[in-house]
Amino acid sequence: MLDKKVIELLNDQINKEFYSAYLYLDIANYYTANDLDGFANWYTIQAQEERDHALLFLKYLQINGIPVELKAIDKPDKIFSGHIDPLLAGAEHERYVTSLIHNIYDAAYGVKDFRTMQFLDWFVKEQMEEEENADKMVNKYKLFGDDPKSLYLLDQELAARIYSAPSLVL
Numbered sequence: 001m002l003d004k005k006v007i008e009l010l011n012d013q014i015n016k017e018f019y020s021a022y023l024y025l026d027i028a029n030y031y032t033a034n035d036l037d038g039f040a041n042w043y044t045i046q047a048q049e050e051r052d053h054a055l056l057f058l059k060y061l062q063i064n065g066i067p068v069e070l071k072a073i074d075k076p077d078k079i080f081s082g083h084i085d086p087l088l089a090g091a092e093h094e095r096y097v098t099s100l101i102h103n104i105y106d107a108a109y110g111v112k113d114f115r116t117m118q119f120l121d122w123f124v125k126e127q128m129e130e131e132e133n134a135d136k137m138v139n140k141y142k143l144f145g146d147d148p149k150s151l152y153l154l155d156q157e158l159a160a161r162i163y164s165a166p167s168l169v170l
């Protein structure tokens with residue numbers, strides 16, 4: 001049986017990951033509306049990854065015999081007034097998610113829950129990649145976003161992203 005606080009945080013993380021998917025779908029919507037279909041593709045796939053993260057937390061609780069409570073997902077409420085705004089929001093959001101993962105890890109560490117710590121190890125590493133990718137998006141836009149020809153090429157590059165299932169299998 002897992003610790004009550006750890007269970008609560010793991011259950012909340014299902015909701016946070018689905019919110020991340022919602023946020024990235026909202027970002028994809030913004031870029032679709034602005035004819036940047038490659039950016040929209042990148043964030044649609046990002047939303048699929050977030051759904052996968054949510055399902056991993058859900059399955060981890062189920063495997064441990066914990067009843068899962070699905071909660072309401074907040075409406076994404078960011079206002080984007082320029083093409084760089086969603087990229088900055090994404091980078092900021094990933095840092096927030098990292099803090100959530102570290103918080104669960106801290107709770108698991110406090111009660112010597114080695115099983116949950118090992119489960120979370122994948123997410124700790126994943127968050128390093130998530131932050132790196134989000135920062136790269138911001139930096140690439142800063143480099144190329146002001147020149148229409150370069151922006152077109154960047155959009156083409158982002159259109160090539162394809163979905164791949166998470167490497168963590170439970």
Ligand code: FEO
Pocket residue numbers: 017020049050053094097127130
């Ligand atoms: Fe589920 Fe983008 O981290």
